[in-house]
Amino acid sequence: xxxxxxxxxxxxxxxxxxxxxxxxxxxxxxxxxxxxxxxxxxxxxxxxxxxxxxxxxxxxxxxxxxxxxxxxxxxxxxxxxxxxxxxxxxxxxxxxxxxxxxxxxxxxxxxxxxxxxxxxxxxxxxxxxxxxxxxxxxxxxxxxxxxxxxxxxxxxxxxxxxxxxxxxxxxxxxxx
Amino acid sequence: xxxxxxxxxxxxxxxxxxxxxxxxxxxxxxxxxxxxxxxxxxxxxxxxxxxxxxxxxxxxxxxxxxxxxxxxxxxxxxxxxxxxxxxxxxxxxxxxxxxxxxxxxxxxxxxxxxxxxxxxxxxxxxxxxxxxxxxxxxxxxxxxxxxxxxxxxxxxxxxxxxxxxxxxxxxxxxxx
DNA sequence: CTTCCATTTGGCACTCGGTGCCATATACCC
DNA sequence: GGGTATATGGCACCGAGTGCCAAATGGAAG
Numbered sequence: 001x002x003x004x005x006x007x008x009x010x011x012x013x014x015x016x017x018x019x020x021x022x023x024x025x026x027x028x029x030x031x032x033x034x035x036x037x038x039x040x041x042x043x044x045x046x047x048x049x050x051x052x053x054x055x056x057x058x059x060x061x062x063x064x065x066x067x068x069x070x071x072x073x074x075x076x077x078x079x080x081x082x083x084x085x086x087x088x089x090x091x092x093x094x095x096x097x098x099x100x101x102x103x104x105x106x107x108x109x110x111x112x113x114x115x116x117x118x119x120x121x122x123x124x125x126x127x128x129x130x131x132x133x134x135x136x137x138x139x140x141x142x143x144x145x146x147x148x149x150x151x152x153x154x155x156x157x158x159x160x161x162x163x164x165x166x167x168x169x170x171x172x173x174x175x176x
Numbered sequence: 177x178x179x180x181x182x183x184x185x186x187x188x189x190x191x192x193x194x195x196x197x198x199x200x201x202x203x204x205x206x207x208x209x210x211x212x213x214x215x216x217x218x219x220x221x222x223x224x225x226x227x228x229x230x231x232x233x234x235x236x237x238x239x240x241x242x243x244x245x246x247x248x249x250x251x252x253x254x255x256x257x258x259x260x261x262x263x264x265x266x267x268x269x270x271x272x273x274x275x276x277x278x279x280x281x282x283x284x285x286x287x288x289x290x291x292x293x294x295x296x297x298x299x300x301x302x303x304x305x306x307x308x309x310x311x312x313x314x315x316x317x318x319x320x321x322x323x324x325x326x327x328x329x330x331x332x333x334x335x336x337x338x339x340x341x342x343x344x345x346x347x348x349x350x351x352x
Numbered sequence: 353c354t355t356c357c358a359t360t361t362g363g364c365a366c367t368c369g370g371t372g373c374c375a376t377a378t379a380c381c382c
Numbered sequence: 383g384g385g386t387a388t389a390t391g392g393c394a395c396c397g398a399g400t401g402c403c404a405a406a407t408g409g410a411a412g
Contacts, residue, residue, distance in 0.1 A: 016398065020362095031400080106278055129325075138314040138349070141316060172242060172348035173346070212369075
């Protein structure tokens with residue numbers, strides 16, 4: 001709904017008034033459905049994270065930790081082929097519009113918490129400890145690098161790029 | 177100057193009007209010195225990045241890449257012992273106040289660019305390529321994890337935590 | 353159908369960050 | 383001292399986001 005406005009006018013130039021009018025609701029009502037204009041772009045992300053948590057729980061207990069992370073993150077980002085163009089436009093907004101880039105950091109915190117939680121379980125440490133947090137932060141980082149690369153290179157499959165980036169991470173970016 | 181206000185009232189509750197009044201300047205003038213209220217917290221960060229670039233240039237050419245990254249990032253974050261309390265309060269704001277947490281993402285972009293640039297040089301790739309970007313993103317991530325850990329554990333030295341986290345990264349977070 | 357109650361809606365006014373415009377003050381040069 | 387460039391800051395404006403409250407909506411019960 002509001003995405004047409006973002007596409008045509010740009011995110012910053014699209015006012016909440018315009019979005020509300022387009023949706024046929026009052027401006028005040030808009031802010032009851034979305035905490036902020038930024039949140040329009042991020043749909044039901046929290047629910048998706050529940051799904052990621054389940055995927056982590058399903059991994060075999062003897063699998064190397066970074067291998068689990070790689071597999072789950074790759075699968076988490078697999079989208080229906082016909083949804084790819086929409087996903088692309090959404091991620092273009094998130095990764096390229098400064099306001100969204102900044103705001104998204106807050107959402108990433110929830111994502112990291114899921115990864116850190118699983119890593120902590122595997123390592124027998126507290127989710128707030130250095131290693132689980134470092135792993136979660138690093139996994140997020142290389143995923144974002146993969147997303148940016150995917151946006152810049154229309155030919156490649158997102159999951160392939162993610163797989164490559166997360167494999168490099170598990171390898172410590174060493175040469176061999 | 178403005179940091180006393182942030183400490184006493186909190187960042188969000190401190191208005192630009194209050195900061196300007198405290199500084200004895202007009203509100204309009206404030207916005208000529210700082211692009212935003214957020215930028216007050218980030219001082220001369222760009223200049224510091226130039227220094228980081230120089231440090232990278234100084235590393236021996238045969239040093240493993242992730243070793244250079246570790247060494248430079250650790251040194252980049254070494255602060256004068258008497259400045260530690262101030263640094264701590266500053267980083268508490270940056271890492272814990274949501275508005276700053278979000279905004280800081282934009283500054284981190286410049287930081288990552290420096291790391292990616294060096295990594296690209298070493299790998300013989302484009303700075304925008306996947307691996308340099310992934311390395312920069314990952315290095316940033318584990319550094320932030322280290323900072324958070326440092327803030328939570330008053331006993332430890334920041335550089336030690338950074339060193340540990342970046343070493344783990346270079347090891348791919350593997351067990352041995 | 354009507355009455356009553358709960359929930360949803362959205363108008364209004366306000367705060368605050370940020371910006372463009374323009375008059376004035378300040379500083380520097382001749 | 384006069385003249386010019388630059389720094390200052392007042393003013394009005396925009397847009398995001400919020401608290402308050404009145405009106406609309408929609409069931410359930412009579």
